[in-house]
Amino acid sequence: MFSNFSTPEKLSLANTPTPFHRLVNTSNSLQNCNVWLKRDDFTGGVTSGNKIRKLEFLLQDALLNSCDTIITSGGLQSNHCRATAALCAQLGLNCHLILRVDQGGRTEDGKVKLDEGNALLSHLCGAEISAYSPSYYQNNLNEIFLSYSQHYENKGGKAYCIPTGGSNALGLWGYIECAVEILNQCRDNEIEPDAIVCASGSGGTQGGLSLGCYLAGSSVPVHGMAVCDSVDYFESKIRADVHEWQTCFDNKVKPSIDLKNSVPLFTNDKYIGPGYAKGYADMYATVAWLARNEGVILDPVYTGKAFHGMMEEIKTGSLSNCKNIVFVHTGGIFGLFPKAQHFNIEPISSEY
Ligand SMILES: *Cc1c(COP(=O)(O)O)cnc(C)c1O
16 A cells, blocks of 8 residues: 555455545534544444454454464453454454453442443354453453463464554554545545544554554644543554554665654543543533434444544634544444443333
8 A cells, every 4th residue: 555565464354445424414513614424333233343444454464373263352341352252253263352340340249241232242242251350450461361372372272362452563554544545535525634533542543544644645633532541641652553563564665764753643631531431421412412413323432532522622622723624433332332321311101
């Protein structure tokens, strides 16, 4: 795709290019700003969302290395783990998920509930699930990965480890490709985008889009709306991934620039609220507003916070002078159902 870099092979698993359209009612509600939606919530059914774009590259690599088992990690309601479980079922691979589970995901006697949202789907797709408390998970994740890898090796198998969110050098390719897709769709619609906005959880989407736009010669800023952690965390994580990416894929045909320090990054951590996967009233109100006004459903963990943050920044902040903004809908609908109580919906009485 970019002649100075060697593009790795990938599996064809996602429904791409995904649709791209103007949010008519949202744009009409704003003064002088068009919001365009990149529908990466349409990349698949049970595999929908942003993770499948990274997994096309990561699972291809696993197959090329003759691995028979995928090990990956995330929260109990991880979209990444659910997409991985479904794709492993499709490809005939074993899937082992290492999940971080707090009190909210447990029964009174500490057992882990697998009957809701993404956890239900991962379970149905046949994934082996191992659950850990947040503190144990945080302090021992590498050791947990290593011990399960060893376990499969001892049984004569071969495991392939994918980091949380699929965010590493190889995974970046998914959103480098998507950046090109978005820039082409902007050209087809005869618009010059002033900003691209996405949610940031493990940084691979923001990192891939930022690097992809830069390599494609576009100066459009990619705004990553953090749903956890800080601006410093994301910027150092993304710069490390970009550095690794350049180490792996730069053909060095001419004196190459140091991409890690050249790609501009824009991260906003003002809309996280109480913490990862913890919502707040204004965010839930934005999710409900968009559903009513566009028939588009956001999720409360990622896209709800990112879209809410974007609308606030259009009204008063860093996006206030933009004429055309592309919001990347990264999926996550199954994470909405376990949070239904936050919409405070009262039962209604029956008519007869
Ligand atoms: C994982 C995820 C994100 C964040 O993407 P990263 O590449 O991890 O930063 C955004 N939206 C949804 C729905 C996700 O599942």
